[in-house]
Amino acid sequence: MTQRYVDGNALAGPLAEVFAVDVTAAVERCVGCGRTGPVAALRVYQQAPGLVARCPGCDGVVLRLVRGPDTAWLDLKGTMSLQIPLVASG
Amino acid sequence: MARAAVSGRLTRRLSWRVARLVDYRDETPTARTLLLDVAGWPGHSAGQHVDVRLTAADGYSTQRSYSLAAPADGDRLELTVQRVPDGEVSPYLTEVYSVGDPVEVRGPIGGWFVWRPTKTEPVLLIAGGSGIVPLMAMVRARRTARSRTPFRLLYSVRSPADVYYARELARPTRGDDGLDVTYVYTRSAPQGWSGKPGRIGIADINRGGWPPEFEPSCFVCGPTGFVETAADILLALGHAPGRIKTERFGPSGG
Numbered sequence: 378m379t380q381r382y383v384d385g386n387a388l389a390g391p392l393a394e395v396f397a398v399d400v401t402a403a404v405e406r407c408v409g410c411g412r413t414g415p416v417a418a419l420r421v422y423q424q425a426p427g428l429v430a431r432c433p434g435c436d437g438v439v440l441r442l443v444r445g446p447d448t449a450w451l452d453l454k455g456t457m458s459l460q461i462p463l464v465a466s467g
Numbered sequence: 468m469a470r471a472a473v474s475g476r477l478t479r480r481l482s483w484r485v486a487r488l489v490d491y492r493d494e495t496p497t498a499r500t501l502l503l504d505v506a507g508w509p510g511h512s513a514g515q516h517v518d519v520r521l522t523a524a525d526g527y528s529t530q531r532s533y534s535l536a537a538p539a540d541g542d543r544l545e546l547t548v549q550r551v552p553d554g555e556v557s558p559y560l561t562e563v564y565s566v567g568d569p570v571e572v573r574g575p576i577g578g579w580f581v582w583r584p585t586k587t588e589p590v591l592l593i594a595g596g597s598g599i600v601p602l603m604a605m606v607r608a609r610r611t612a613r614s615r616t617p618f619r620l621l622y623s624v625r626s627p628a629d630v631y632y633a634r635e636l637a638r639p640t641r642g643d644d645g646l647d648v649t650y651v652y653t654r655s656a657p658q659g660w661s662g663k664p665g666r667i668g669i670a671d672i673n674r675g676g677w678p679p680e681f682e683p684s685c686f687v688c689g690p691t692g693f694v695e696t697a698a699d700i701l702l703a704l705g706h707a708p709g710r711i712k713t714e715r716f717g718p719s720g721g
Contacts (some may be wrong), residue, residue, distance in 0.1 A: 390576045
């Protein structure tokens with residue numbers, strides 16, 4: 378298998394440790410190409426230490442999350458914005 | 468602790484809860500459905516998953532994510548776990564984990580790959596192997612809610628022996644009118660099945676799915692390569708990207 382990534386859905390649990398909302402349902406805008414789409418549709422690579430989420434449009438790194446024993450390190454510099462639904466989406 | 472509605476998740480972070488095995492059912496020689504009891508479970512939507520955490524006596528701990536196989540039923544959860552050879556968690560859950568034993572679960576998780584019975588547009592479910600699990604939760608949620616939304620399920624398996632929930636899918640269950648099930652066999656097909664075993668293709672999705680002008684919601688779940696193929700075909704057939712939701716199983720070690 379050459380495609381070694383999963384969907385952004387895989388971020389739901391790890392990000393739920395950090396945020397009080399479900400970030401995978403949020404719409405992110407990529408710094409690299411300006412593409413928008415749900416965080417759930419990002420390409421997540423789990424082989425690195427931590428999780429690396431790439432844009433399905435330009436393959437740029439949108440988000441990185443590394444979980445240590447007592448701390449989570451979240452790098453969002455590839456994310457221009459997150460548009461977060463504040464009610465359960467229908 | 469007061470029981471929160473699913474939307475209560477918006478104000479409360481996830482915590483680990485103790486789940487105990489109440490019963491199990493073997494689906495295939497390598498997959499087992501676990502019925503778990505989790506006190507104070509807040510409920511969930513079809514398509515959501517949970518993290519399961521195992522902790523050894525020496526404190527070593529590891530976790531995996533599993534799709535919920537059925538809609539919420541009080542404190543009762545259903546997970547179907549596929550045994551991954553050389554896996555760390557799934558061989559324990561499918562072979563060793565016994566009635567009464569505890570594990571820790573955290574959830575429900577994920578609000579994007581979900582179907583809610585308030586939705587009325589036609590639904591196409593495309594499952595590859597164990598990718599059937601969250602899609603079966605949607606089929607069961609449809610039945611529980613007495614929804615009459617038309618559903619089509621396209622289920623790709625190696626052979627008839629690899630079908631999960633085989634009896635439930637074979638006989639039209641009460642409340643499942645309007646659910647069409649089509650199989651794709653990749654290695655060996657049952658006797659009398661017209662067609663040749665092979666990987667899912669345009670003809671399968673064209674026949675077993677909905678025309679794009681019906682604007683169906685499409686849910687695709689399975690191994691990464693399978694999901695990629697099915698999603699590409701849906702796009703090629705003219706389905707809007709926003710109507711295609713995918714959940715890929717990665718190469719993680721179960």
